[in-house]
Every structure is written in structure tokens, then in C-alpha cells.
Amino acid sequence: MMAYPIDRRSVLAGAAAAGGVTLTSTGARAQRRAAAVTPEVYELRTYRLVHGGMKARLDAYLRDAFIPAARRAGCGPIGAFTVAIGPGSPSVHVLVPYPSIADFAALPGKLADDQGYAKAAEPFSSATPEGPPYASLDVKLMRAFPHFPRVEVPDAAGANKPRIFELRTYFSHSDKAGATKIEMFDTGGEIEIFRRNGLTPVFFAQDLTGSRLPSLTYLLTFPDFAARERSWSSFGADPAWRRLITTPGLTDPEITTGIDNQILSPTPYSQI
Structure with missing residues (x-):
């Protein structure tokens, strides 16, 4: 994260104090402890769907193959959500927390070496053009805030x-x-x-x-x-x-x- 000029930090600190949100000593200690924790890296996968059988096929893959294997690889907890209101429906968001960028980069290799994943993911991996599990996939990477370092x-x-x-x-x-x-x-x-x-x-x-x-x-x-x-x-x-x-x-x-x-x-x- 980029450095901030002192005057910007002063503005923020002054505004927070004026707003009645000055941290107590206990809160300040908790904030310092949070800052000492390395922030997680998040992958937000957005599987875009069309109506029909895609959702059931994707659910089976995420539930039975990807999420259990990603947890075995040290990721998580993993969130999976459908879009109820807003742009992008129908789609499924999958939030994957990683300890670091290196762990994100290592996941494909860990999945490739996981025989349980290979077996559970076989219907997904062997999907045909006539029965795809999703229409397209978007991926966004994020880094947790220093003082909110964990899900x-x-x-x-x-x-x-x-x-x-x-x-x-x-x-x-x-x-x-x-x-x-x-x-x-x-x-x-x-x-x-x-x-x-x-x-x-x-x-x-x-x-x-x-x-x-x-x-x-x-x-x-x-x-x-x-x-x-x-x-x-x-x-x-x-x-x-x-x-x-x-x-x-x-x-x-x-x-x-x-x-x-x-x-x-x-x-x-x-x-x-």
C-alpha cells in the first residue's frame, strides 16, 4: 500500500475523533494486533451462467470437489453466493481466502496433485460443449486491509x-x-x-x-x-x-x- 502524506493522515485522525469514533485503549491494542497479522489475499471468482442445467453442474463441482480440495490446500473458509439482486445474474461468486499471493499461485499445482479432487471433479473437467458448467469466468484478486486482515x-x-x-x-x-x-x-x-x-x-x-x-x-x-x-x-x-x-x-x-x-x-x- 502506498505511503500517505502526514496531512492526509491528520485529516483522517481528526475527522474520526470529531465523529466520536476514537478507539479505546482496548480497541487500539486490538487494532495494533490486527496490523501485526499479514493480510490475507482474496480471489473472487465469478462464474457467469445461463438458465438451465449449468447451476446444478457448477454447484456439484464447488460443493464436492473444489471447496473440499481448496480447504485441504490451506485456503478458506470459502464463501459461495448467488446474485439475488444486481448486475450479473445469474452468476455465482466464490470467495477464496489465501494466506499469501504465493499460496494463490500454488493452488493449481496442489489441485493437480490431489487425487481426491481429480475424482470428484471429473464430471466438471470432462464437461462437453453441450453440457457446460458455466458460460464464462471472471477472477479478481484483492488484499485485505491492514487492520481488517482476516475474513x-x-x-x-x-x-x-x-x-x-x-x-x-x-x-x-x-x-x-x-x-x-x-x-x-x-x-x-x-x-x-x-x-x-x-x-x-x-x-x-x-x-x-x-x-x-x-x-x-x-x-x-x-x-x-x-x-x-x-x-x-x-x-x-x-x-x-x-x-x-x-x-x-x-x-x-x-x-x-x-x-x-x-x-x-x-x-x-x-x-x-
Whole structure:
């Protein structure tokens, strides 16, 4: 991550303090511990589908072959989500956390050496043009924020409790603007404001690849749509957020050029 001029950091620190999100000593210690952890690298696979038998074939591959083998290779927990609302439907997002870029690069070799994977993936690997498991595949790499270095698995994961997710990507016009927006979240207090208003984060990451860099991506989770609406309304009215977003140098027109947004549903085999 690029270095920040002192005056930018001062603006962020001052805005966070004015907004009432100054960390307690316990919170500061937790933040320092997080900063000492090497941030994960995330691969976001987007399998684009057409209606028909593709979804069932892809589900079988992800559930029975890819996710178990990737876990054996040291990745995870792995999330798998369908797009419920937003651009790209029908498609399936697969979020794969890696300890490092080297682990990402090593996964294909590990899968090739995994006999259990080869057997379980055989229908997928041998798919014909008449019965493909997906129409196309997009891959994006991301690096977790320094102070949010690991995926936070929701309490409801694996408990068959209803929940939805919201995947958001923020775009900026320059590296400096993008870095400032990352700092607003990572150390400027925005994540703390999210949490206290019920916007429960799963991950925050800087995009390393993509067609509209610089950008950042994050994932939130909610029990349902009503809870989502309440949380976003509460966040929008939060005095600390109102002060933060009107701070000179941190306003949307200065550092953000657009936002992509999708509502996701977890698949039955998602580990997140």
C-alpha cells in the first residue's frame, strides 16, 4: 500500500475523533494486533451462467470437489453466493481466502496433485460443449486491509439461519483518492460506525486487479432485507458519519467516482 502524506493522515485522525469514533485503549491494542497479522489475499471468482442445467453442474463441482480440495490446500473458509439482486445474474461468486499471493499461485499445482479432487471433479473437467458448467469466468484478486486482515465468518454461517450479503465496490479517480478512501475505513473510523449501526462486515479489501482500478471491495451480512434497510438508515443518520463524510478531503465527490452493489444469497454449501 502506498505511503500517505502526514496531512492526509491528520485529516483522517481528526475527522474520526470529531465523529466520536476514537478507539479505546482496548480497541487500539486490538487494532495494533490486527496490523501485526499479514493480510490475507482474496480471489473472487465469478462464474457467469445461463438458465438451465449449468447451476446444478457448477454447484456439484464447488460443493464436492473444489471447496473440499481448496480447504485441504490451506485456503478458506470459502464463501459461495448467488446474485439475488444486481448486475450479473445469474452468476455465482466464490470467495477464496489465501494466506499469501504465493499460496494463490500454488493452488493449481496442489489441485493437480490431489487425487481426491481429480475424482470428484471429473464430471466438471470432462464437461462437453453441450453440457457446460458455466458460460464464462471472471477472477479478481484483492488484499485485505491492514487492520481488517482476516475474513470474519458470520455467526449464522452453517447454522441454516436466513441471511443475505451485500457486495460493494467503490471506485476512485486516482491512487491518492483511492488510498484516502481505504484509510477512511481502515483507520479513520468508518468500520466502527458500520459495526455500531448493524452493518456487519465480512471482509474489506483493496482490489489488486480489475477493469476500473483503483477500487476497494467489501462484503456485509444481514439477517434479512428489513434489517439491511434499518441498518443503512441508521448509518446514514449517524452523527459521526455525517461529520466524517463532510470533512474536507473526505467527501464523496473528492475521492469516490462510483459504487457497484449486489445483494447475494449464500449457497447451502457456503462456509461464510
